[in-house]
Amino acid sequence: MVSLVVGLAGCSREPEVSREEAQLLREQRRSTLLQQTSYRPGPPEYRPGQPGGTFVATLTSDPKSFNDLTARDGDTRAIVNHLSDYLADYDVYRREFIPRMASFSVEVDHDQDKLRVFYTLRDDLYWTTPDSDPETWIPVTADDIVFWYDQVEGNPSLRLPGYPGQFVEMPDGSSARVTVEKIDTRRVVFTFPRIVANPILSTNMRVWPRHIFEPAKAEGGSEALLDVLSVDTDVTTIPSVGPYHIVEYTPGVRTVMKRNPAYWRRDEAGQRLPYIERLIYRIVPDENTAYLLFREGTKDSHSVRPEQLDELLRIGTRDFSIYRGGASLGASFFTFNQNPANINPQRHRWFMQREFRQAMSSLLNRPRIARQVYRSLASPAYHFFAPPNPFFDEDIRLEYTYDPERALELLAGIxxxxxxxxxxxxxxxxxxxxxxxxxxxxxxxIDMANIFADELENVGITARVRPIDFQNLVERLTSTFDWEVVLVALGVNYWPESGSNVWQSSGNFHLWHPLQESPATEWEARVDYLYNEGRFTLDQERRKEIYDEFQRIILTELPLLYTVHPFSFFAIRDRWQNVFFDTLGGSDSMYYFLQGPPSAGGDMGSPNS
Known part of the structure; x- marks a missing residue:
């Protein structure tokens, strides 16, 4: 009887597949999926369109605020970003800054080691509210820039991300501030106390309405700035200089935005942008609900996760296209708390040791994450700078990749x-x-963290995965410092000088140990030096030497353990035209227009829609 069972089991066993064969099958499957998607990268060449239509998107949580100062999560930023604009823009294809709300020029005085940046605002910029009379529109002026730079971003008590970037280190080790001065109604000048290599990056900023924030500060002090434009505000009173106004917010249901007829941008034919008349952000419980809404046709676009790609491609008759954009430029990361405040002293002792962090990187199974979480539609993150960064170097790679035996050796050494x-x-x-x-x-x-915890358990380390509310997480990272290990993501480092509040030890978002009065470690002191030296070095060969060392230190000391770069996929209804998509430029909805008459987009205007 036993032999019969064994024989039957043996007959039903699937043929064994070697690791190399399994990898080949995965690559073939990935290639098949990619071939079924469309590829339309930038730089885009947009066709003129006409205004009209309603575009339906989703949020997985209510906006937490309509104030840029407190808009930290992605869903809140999705709304707030439509209300303002930057002085300048970075063209990711040309790798240079271009004018946006303002033109700019740079004046360098090599003899005095001084530099000035002049910005001239456009003459067609206005703060407006929905359906307002043009006579009530308030011009955007140099006073808005000066107020926001000096009184808001330059306010040390608010600890805003842009604050550290207002200072430069002088040759004698002291710190000096970049100042701003109003020249006239439309012009300002930023004066640097010494020459820097990328002054537009340091001075580029969003502008917000002084006429709203200044009275709040005068009445309630600096902290009152954070309470302006809360979710309890009548949205029809919120001014915008961006492409849209907020016209409705129904908590738990939707946020509706309407095209701003005063927005300054125009297409080549002179038509004002954006083309989309209304944006409806339906508030749904989770990403799965958002995906189902797209599948049933009541949502216009969707950022497709790898596990959804196969299912969408199997739909026989589709009214949407799926675009592939390549591997994402950024990657989420694990980081270990090295701040002595509010952390168990014993854990702090582990986390402070470089060999411990190197061992953790050697236990982070990035290929497994790519396979299991992203269906092999991701690539391990082995570099620090992103490819568009002018100092990206393919040869400067992470040494501590997945190797449990090496991890145990590193741990035994400490x-x-x-x-x-x-x-x-x-x-x-x-x-x-x-x-x-x-x-x-x-x-x-959560899936990535569980895989990491599983690999840690395999060698005898216990890791508990604790999902928490995002605002709670932000508070722990920026205020209470009560955390042990965290998985988060930051923006893409297009420029080596970006992230002054992250990479400098004094930065308020130097996650693993923020706001240091002096560097806690020798390597952080060296990174501080290189960061500043690179900012002030104009010779490109020397700059490369500086940033090569900068990258190597980060990839050796490993304050952040980057995970993987997921492949990007974007699905959108075929009725929308002018769609380009890649990981460099994303997809600019400002130029979407309807293939048919404007009403083809559907109104879906009922609050219960």
Whole structure:
């Protein structure tokens, strides 16, 4: 009887597949999927269109504010970003700054080691509210820029991300501020106390309405600035200089935005942008609901996750196209708290050791994450700078890739070894264990954290995965510092000088140990030096030497363990024209227009739609 069961089991066993064969099958499957998508990268060549139609998108949570100062999560930013604009723009294809709300020029005085940047605002910029009379429109002026730079971003008590970037380190080690001065109604000048290599990056900023924020500060002080334009505000009173106004906010249901007829941008034919008349952001419980709405046809576009791609491509008759954009430029990362405030001293001792972080990187199975979380539609993150960064170097790569044996050797070198129970203990007898926190809405992140925890468990380390509310997570990272390990993401580092509040040890978003009065470690002191030296070095060969060392330090000390670069996919209804998509420029909805008459987009105007 036993032999019969064994024989039957043997007959039903699937043929064994080698690791190389499995990898080949995955690559073939990935190639098949990619071939079924469309590829239409930039730089885009837009056709003139006509205004009209309603575009339906989704948010997975209510906006937390309509104030740029407190808009930290992606759903809130999706709304707030439509209300303002930048002075300048960075053309990712030409790799240079171009005028946006203002033209600019740079004046360099080599003899005095001084530099000035002049901005001249356009003459057609206005703060407007929905359906307002043009006589009530308020011009955007130099006073808006000066107020926002000096009184808001330059306010040390607010600890805003842009604050550290207002200062430069002088040759004697002191710190001096970049100042701004009004020249006339439309012109300002930023004066640098020494020459920098990328002054537009340092001075480019969004502009927000002084006539709203200044009275609030005068009445309630700096903290009152954070309470302006809360979600309780009558949205029809919120001014915009951006492409849209907010015309409706129904909590838990939707946010509606209407085209701003005073927005300054125009197409080549002189037609004002954007073309889309109304944006409806339906508020849904989660990403799965958003996906289902797209599948059933009541949502116009969708950022397709890799696990959804196969299912969408199997739909026989489709009224939408799926575009592929390549591997994302950014990647989420794990980071270990090295701040002595509000963390268990023993864990702090582990996390401060470079070999510990190198071992953690050697236990982070990036290829497994790419396979299991992203269906092999992702690539491991082995570089620090993104490819568009002018100092990206393919040869400067992460050394500590997945290798459990090497991880155990690194840990043994700092006194962390297995006990009789197979668990890892430090030289004081403490079991190696910690908690990984991340945003509860980050479903892919939860999967990544669980894979990391599984790999850690395999060598005797206990990691607990704790999804929490995103605002709670932000508060822990920026205020209470009560966390152990976290999984988050930052923006793409297009320029080596970007992220002054992250890479400098004094920065308020130097996540692993922010706001240091002086560098806590020698390597952080060196990074501070290189960051500043690179900012002030004009010779390109020398700049490359500086930023090569900068990258190598980050990839050796590993304050951040980058995970993977997911492939980007974007699905959109075929009735929308002028669609380009890639990971460099994304897809600019400002130029979408309807293929048919404007009404073809559907109104979906009922609050219950």
């Amino acid at each position: 006194g962390i070894t297995p006990g009789e129970d197979g668990l890892l203990y430090d030289d004081r007898g403490n079991h190696i264990e910690f908690t990984i926190s991340l945003g509860a809405e980050n479903t892919a992140g």
